[in-house]
Structure formats: C-alpha cells, structure tokens
Amino acid sequence: MTKRSVGIKDVAAAAGVSVTTVSHVLNDVAYARVGNETRERVHEAAQRLGYGPNRLAQALRTQRSGMIGFISEEIATTPHAGRIILGAEETARARGYNIMIINSTSTGSQDSRESDVADLLDRQVDGILYATMYHRKLSVPKNLAGVPAVLVDSEDINHSVSSVIPDEAGGARLAVQTLIDAGHTRIGMINNTDDVPATHSRLKAFKDTLADAGLEFHEELVHSELSEVPGGYQATLRVLESPNRPTAIFCYNDRMAMGAYRAAGKLGLRIPEDLSLVGFDNQQLIAENLYPSLTTVALPHYEMGAWATKNLIDAIEGKTDLQLLSAHPTVLPCPLVLRHSVASPLSGADDGSAELSARTNT
Amino acid sequence: MTKRSVGIKDVAAAAGVSVTTVSHVLNDVAYARVGNETRERVHEAAQRLGYGPNRLAQALRTQRSGMIGFISEEIATTPHAGRIILGAEETARARGYNIMIINSTSTGSQDSRESDVADLLDRQVDGILYATMYHRKLSVPKNLAGVPAVLVDSEDINHSVSSVIPDEAGGARLAVQTLIDAGHTRIGMINNTDDVPATHSRLKAFKDTLADAGLEFHEELVHSELSEVPGGYQATLRVLESPNRPTAIFCYNDRMAMGAYRAAGKLGLRIPEDLSLVGFDNQQLIAENLYPSLTTVALPHYEMGAWATKNLIDAIEGKTDLQLLSAHPTVLPCPLVLRHSVASPLSGADDGSAELSARTNT
DNA sequence: GGACGTGGGAGAGAAATGACCAAAAGATCC
C-alpha cells in the first residue's frame, strides 16, 4: 500500500557514494570537500528518485523542527483570525517553517491552556505564537516560559513574553481626524460597553483628537451599548436625539456602524449628506457592502501575524532577543480605509448643495 | 537558555529501571509484563519530571507522525475556511492528531500545488486534507495519489480521491420550500453568473421544487448577476420590475440577498410583509445583522471539516478504505436557518392584515 | 633513486538524536 519513500541511503546507493557524502552535498556543508563530478551525480540521483529529506529525522538530529505552534482562540468565530494565520503562515513558509495549529477556547481553564502548550512542546515546535480573539491582557500559561513565544493581539500581564498589538489610539485618531478634516465640528461617538482596552483607548483618542482640533467634547454625544448591530442602532438613536445633534459619528466598530445606518434610515437622514460615519475593524463583509460603503479603520491582523512570526523566527535563529521586546508590546498602525460614508456637513440650512468637498485643515 | 527537555532515559534513571520498561509502562504495551510496584514508580517519575514523549522520535520509529496536513486555498478571504479548520482541528485533536496548515492560492500553478503537498509529505504527515474556497471540481496534484487524502468542498475530476461536499440542491429545495410553505406562489430567484456547481444545482433545485409544488416556473423571474451585493441589487430590481411581480425571492447567497434588501428599500417594499427573501450561505455577519434578519441556508463547513478528518483518520488507522468512498463525493445536508425575512404574502390588495400565518402544504 | 614523510583532497565510518520492539537474559518459584 505505502510506496516506501526514498531515503538518503537510496540516493547514496544510486549515486554510488556514502550517505555522508549525500548529506554533505545536499546540505551544501561548508567544510565538506566533494568533487564536482560527484556532486553532480548526487544531485542527479536525488532528482531522479524524487528524494525529499525526512524532516522528522532531520529535526530529531538537529534539535530544530522548523515548526511553529500557533494557538488561537476561537479560530472560527471571526474572520480576523484568518488574517493572522495567513500572515503567520506566509512569513513562516518563506523562511522554511511550517505552522501547526491548535484551537483553544477563550473560556478554557488555565490547565487546558497549559496542555495546549504542552502538546505543541511534545511536538518539538521551535516557538509558539499565541493569538487571541480580540485585544486584551492575559496571563500566559506557565509552561510558555523559556520557549520563544509571541503574543498576537494581546499583552502579557507580567510582561514576560513579547507581544504585538494594534494601535487602537492611533486608528481612532485617524478616524476622528477624518471627520474633522471633512469639516465636522459636532461629532458624536457610539462606544462599546465591554471593559476591554479598545473601549477606553478609542474613547480617549476621540477626546484627545477633538481637543487637539480645538473642538469641545460633549458628554451627551457619546453613548455606549453592546458592540453589535442592535447596540449601534440604539446608541445612535440616543446620540441623534440630542438637541445638539451631531453631523458625524465615530463608531466603535463596523457592526455598531451598521446599526447606525439603520438608525439614520429611520430618522430619514442620508449618509453621508446628513450624517457622516466612520467605523472601526474594516470587516469587509459589512464595510464594503453597506450603502454607501463605510469608511473605517483596519486592524492590522495580517501584519501582526507576519510581525510576530518574523520576530519569533529571528529569535529562534538567534538573530533577536525577544526578552528585549517583552517589556512593551509592539504597536502596529491601524490604517484608515476610505470609502463613502464621510462628507462635509451640509453648510447650514441655506442651500443643501454641499458635495463631497473634502477640505483639509492644516 | 533551553531547559533540556526530559527524555525517556531521564525517567528511566529516576525510576531506577531501563528505558524499555518505561516505554512499556507508559505505552501500556500488551505483552509487556511489568510489576505493579514498578509501574507505579515509573508513572510517578514521569509525572514528577513532567515527561512528555518526543513525538518526533516516536513518529520516526513508528512511521506514524500523528500529523495531518491541511491545505487550504485562501484561508483568510472567507470566514468559511475557519469553520472547516475548526471542524478538522477539533476532531483531529480528539483522536490525538494535530493539524499542520498550509495556505495555497487558488490561482497557483499545478507545480506550486504539488510542492505544497511535497512539503507536507516531507513532514511525514499521515494524511492530507485539501480544502477549497468554494465548491468546485478540480484535478488534484499528482503526488497526492497513494496518500490518504480527503477533499473538502470540492470534487476530484478523476474521482480518484474521496471528497465531501454540501448538498446544494437539498439546501436550495429547503429554501424554496420555505417560501412555498409560507404561501408564496410567485417566487423569483436571483442567481450567480459564475459557472460553478452551485449556480446550476441551486437553479435546478429551484425549478424542481416549484414543479413538485405544482407551481409554474417563470423565466422572467430569474435574473443573474455577479454574486455580490451590487449584483443582488441589480438582479432584484429586474426581477421586481416584472409585470408579474413575485412576492418572494430566493437569493443565490447572502451577499446578493443584502443587495435585495436595498432594492426592496428603494422600491418601498417592506421585508417580509411585501417581499419575502431567503438567502444561502448563512454568513452570520450579514444574515444576523440585516433588518429584518435573513432566513438562509447554512453550508455545513464545520461538519465537512469534521467528516473529512474523521474519515481520513479512520483510513490512516485502517478502519476504513477511502477508495470505496472516492467514487462519489459524500454529500452533507445544508440546514435551513430560520430568521425573519419570510412571511406570508399579503392576501391580495383587499385588507393587508395578513400575518405570519405559516401554512404547510402536504 | 628508492624509502620515508608530509599534506591535503575526497570520501567513508560511526556516534548520536529519542523513542519502540523483538528477542534474550536474569530472577523467582515450585
């Protein structure tokens, strides 16, 4: 049934040399002195037999498996995880590594997390990537200590392992600034009620950006709800019923923004003419498909996966010391994705002909 | 830096027995007769030292790696892939296997696909799962022959490798029947323009279901467009401008359904009172968040991943012969997900008080 | 000029990686 796979010794026999020589030739060992004619023969034989090294045996011998363990919470629930995996897989493969995936639940016990890590360690992975579903702080499994590891989208409470996270504040500033640049002066925000870093940092960035622009912050223009569509709908209605109705709203995420679209529709407000919106997350399925499409801020999932993997491999290969990085998480920018939900506010009630005359204030 | 990981010989030394005995005890080898007291000592020592077998070495010796290769096209672009991976990972892990992921591009050359497989084979995976982005027929890489493998969401042109696919037709029938059961007699469909199995089988199921219910099929109530939101919008407008305007539309997918919502909105039609809609795919982000939420048909991604993995492992362990399964793909049901986009049609123009009086026709 | 020594090129041998397994050896008992 199984076609016995060809090994180094088959190649050696075919080329009429010893296994040592084959190994030397195929690995381009620096100190090995092998004649050119012999080299040729070896390569030819390997080619002809379709030889591929048994990476398990290599790993056993060299104590380096070329495998990276990837622990991800709830792989499936969000499309975001896919981008992280993709970033990790592509950079890993470019450097000859492969990724081994383990799914973990965010509700799992500390013990189960540890056994996830142990599983990977038994497989002799060279390093571990630990990705969470959303940005937060956590305490890593004990047995992760001493293993090259990088946290993706979360921070270690003890700052013992390095991590990479999105620049929530920077992204939020970008979003709000976009509204300010379009000429809005009364800007509302619909926020999340969860106690996660994003909630606080996006709100803070909102306030800061307004302040920097010399705009006043109005408490009554900020309302919080569950970060889903219905929450966005409710919060938006509340924001818009303020006597001091804003002309633009910064939404905690795209799902809440989707609720905001509906709220605007209910009140007969057109987007972006009567109400400009900016979201967060760049969930393509939503942002691209709303009408008009939603201007939003993208989380750098692919980039985080790639960054984490690059640095993990550098550490594995001794090119970097992860310890140095672990004091503070690395922060990656959240770029703005321009679509069509932002316009200048209608200039008073006089004409209504205001178009997308985006004006930039220096 | 590296805490030398404990090996079987450390355990042996600690327990004061030979390596062999440790192996016997820890693997519960049937023929090995080891005293109870010794067993105890071994277990205790293993526990105390935190011993975990080096699975690479085990694999090398036993010729079984306990690893399954997972090749997926475009892991990131669709949330669906995540569900397949999850299904595969969970069932694999329950049986002591791990999953190694490789991302492939749907546009890649035949050579690159083969090298993906070769990569996995060099890693000594016990079997390979090959998942595509959407249901279609393909010709598998040559070097996949002879390796236990299962295709997920696609079929092999040559029927040489087993596969598992969704029951497109069954799902479509369910969708259409739901509309019929609600009392609709003039039902339209907006279809995809791509030449993929789903396009044809969903249309055929649409016609068949109408016929089975004794309803006439009207060519002008079916329009095709690109299977995205704008396409759904356009197609719906065309369907609805028929003089014989339907009261319900079966949408090729949820994205097109989203376009249909907008088209309905533009024409002043309320969903579901004036127009009932059923989608396909159950893309939660869309289906759950549209207003009203969309009744749709779910693709069994998790189940396909799980089925494929279960059968792959069974084959690896000699409990099943995949050859027997490869003649015809295994078809998994697509369940209906009831939400709020379907209602009875308003009974003519007389009252308009028709409510959700779902009537079932036997 | 032949024996000896030297040096380096080309390749082979063998140990080691961590675990499994068949067969053989040692201990215990009657």
Add this chain to the structure above:
DNA sequence: GGATCTTTTGGTCATTTCTCTCCCACGTCC
C-alpha cells in the same frame, strides 16, 4: 531444573556531524 515472571540488550527509524582513512603527489634524505 524447568516454568514463569520481569527486565535488559541491541537493533532500528532517517539524518547530521565529528572523526578517520585512503590515496596520491611531492619533496627530501641517505
């Protein structure tokens, strides 16, 4: 002294890597 129970020895898996041998040319010495 055989039979039974328990443990050890040694080979194996596919590689890498350190050490070794072989071989020949060249130079030197007596």
